[in-house]
C-alpha cells in the first residue's frame with residue numbers, strides 16, 4: 157500500500173506501518189512524492205502575489221512533507237534491513253532524487269521569490285529569519301544565482317562527480333575483495349579466537365579455497381587483527397594488502413578516478429565563487445573557512461606526532477628492537493596490559509546488553525533529562541529483532557526509541573542513528589521517532605548478549621544522537637531533530653559517551669551477569685590511568701587522514717595532478733609539511749581507499765575532531781558542575797540538544813558558556829597539552 161508510505165500513520169506517535177509496506181510500494185510512492193512536490197513548487201512560483209515568508213518559505217517547507225515521509229523509511233531500511241531488490245531500487249532512484257533536488261535548488265522563479273523574502277529579512281525574527289537565511293544560502297551554494305551557461309555546466313559537473321564517486325566506491329570495494337589475505341595453515345593464525353579462525357575458514361571455503369583461511373580487509377589502514385596476530389610475516393602481509401588497495405595499476409586502480417573527481421570538484425567550487433572545494437564545504441559548516449580547519453589540525457599535529465614518537469620508544473623497548481607500522485597495534489596491546497594492567501576483553505561478563513541499556517544508557521538519560529522508557533512489545537518495528545520503547549519526559553510521552561542491536565546479512569556494517577519522525581510544529585508533529593542500529597554479533601540461543609567495551613561505548617554514542625533527535629524542538633522541519641551542521645552533529649553523541657564510565661552510572665549497570673558482583677573497584681582507576689595511552693598514535697593517524705582530505709580539497713582545478721603516480725607523492729608532501737610522516741604511524745586512510753572523501757564526507761573528515769573541541773569543553777563543564785544532575789541536563793537541552801538546527805549553534809553555545817569553546821580541554825583529554 158503506497159499510502160502506508162505517503163500518509164501519516166495512525167499508530168502511536170505515527171510509527172510507520174511497516175507491516176503494510178512491501179517492496180513494490182517504494183517506486184510508486186517516491187514517484188508520487190516527487191510529483192506532488194513539483195506541483196507544490198509550481199503553485200508557489202506561479203503565484204501572482206508578492207513573495208512573502210508565508211507564501212514562499214513556509215510553502216516550501218510544506219512541499220516536501222510526503223516525499224520526506226517515504227524517503228525516511230526507504231533510506232533507513234536501505235541501511236538496516238536491505239536486500240538486492242532494495243539496493244537495486246536505490247541505484248535506480250539515487251540519480252532521479254539527486255536531479256529532483258537539483259531542479260528545486262536551480263529553479264530560477266523559486267530562487268527569485270526566496271531572494272525577495274531574503275532582501276526583506278530585517279522584518280523577520282528568530283527561527284523565521286534563520287530559515288530564510290539558510291534557504292538562501294542553500295540556493296546560492298547550489299548555483300541558483302549563476303547565469304544559464306554556468307548553471308548548465310554545474311549540472312554536468314554534479315552528474316560527472318556523482319558518477320566518479322560511484323565508480324570509486326565500486327573499484328575500491330572490488331580491489332579490497334581481491335586483496336583479502338589467504339593463509340595456508342592454522343598455525344599462522346595464532347592470536348585469533350576460535351570464532352575468528354572458523355570465520356576465516358568459512359570465508360576461504362566460500363571462495364573455493366577449502367582447507368585454507370581468508371582474512372577479509374577492513375576500512376582502516378590498521379586492521380584490527382594486527383593487534384593480536386602473533387606471526388610477524390602475516391601481520392606484514394595483511395598490512396601491505398590494506399595499504400595496496402586501489403593503487404596497483406590494475407582495472408580497480410582508483411587513483412585516476414580520485415584525481416578526476418578532485419579536479420571537477422575544484423572547478424565546481426570556482427564556478428560558485430570559492431578558491432577551493434574546501435572553501436565551498438566549510439562555508440556551510442560551523443568552521444566557516446579552510447583556514448580555520450587547517451589552523452586547528454596543525455595546532456594538534458606537532459604534539460600528536462611527538463607523543464607518538466614517545467609511545468614508539470616504549471613499544472620498541474617491549475619488542476626488543478625497531479618496530480614497523482604492522483607491529484604497532486600488537487605491541488601497543490602488550491604494553492597496555494603490562495603497564496596499565498588493563499585487558500578490556502575480560503570485562504565483557506559485566507556488560508550484559510539489557511543491563512547496559514536499562515541501568516546505564518536509560519538510567520543516565522533519566523537523571524539528566526527526566527526521561528523514562530517503557531518497552532512496547534505491542535508495537536512492531538521493521539524487523540522482528542527491533543525493540544520499540546515509548547519515551548516519556550516527566551511522565552509525558554514524547555516519542556519512540558527503536559533499538560536494532562544485532563548484526564545480520566540484511567544490515568550494513570557500523571552503527572548509526574536515524575529519525576523516522578521529527579518533532580516540528582509546522583506539520584503538527586509533536587513526537588519524535590528515532591532508531592539506533594548497532595552490529596553486535598547475535599549470541600547462541602539461550603546465551604546472554606555480552607557487549608565488548610567498544611560496543612558499550614558505541615551504544616552510549618549512538619544514544620547521544622537519539623537524545624538529540626528525541627529532545628530537539630523546532631517550528632520548521634528544516635531544523636528538526638539532528639538537522640544541524642555536519643561538523644556539529646557528532647558533538648552531542650560524543651558528549652553522551654562520558655556517562656559510560658561515570659562512577660554512578662557504571663556502578664549501576666556493570667554487574668556480573670552470573671554472579672551479580674559489581675565490576676572490580678580498581679577497573680575505573682586503571683581505565684583512567686590508561687586513558688591517554690596510545691593517543692599519540694590514534695590522534696596522529698586520524699589527523700593524517702583529515703589533512704590528506706583537506707590538502708586535496710584546498711587545490712584549484714589546475715593544481716590537481718594528472719598522473720596516478722603523483723597521488724602518493726602529494727600525500728607524502730602534505731603530511732611531511734606538518735610532521736605527520738612517521739613511517740610507523742600511517743594515515744587511517746590513504747587516498748586510493750579513502751571512501752569517506754569520495755562519498756559524502758569530502759572535505760569534512762575534520763568534523764570529528766572539530767566537534768570534539770565542544771565535546772571536551774562540555775564534559776569539563778559537567779564535571780565542574782556536579783555531573784549527573786537534572787539541572788545540568790536542562791541547561792544542556794536549552795542551549796544544545798533541545799534547539800535542533802533552529803539557530804546558529806556556536807552562538808547558542810557561547811551564550812550558554814559566556815565564551816566560545818577553548819581547545820585546552822581537548823588537548824588535555826588527548827594528552828597533547
Ligand SMILES: [Zn+2]
Pocket residue numbers: 617618621646649
Ligand atoms: Zn556519531
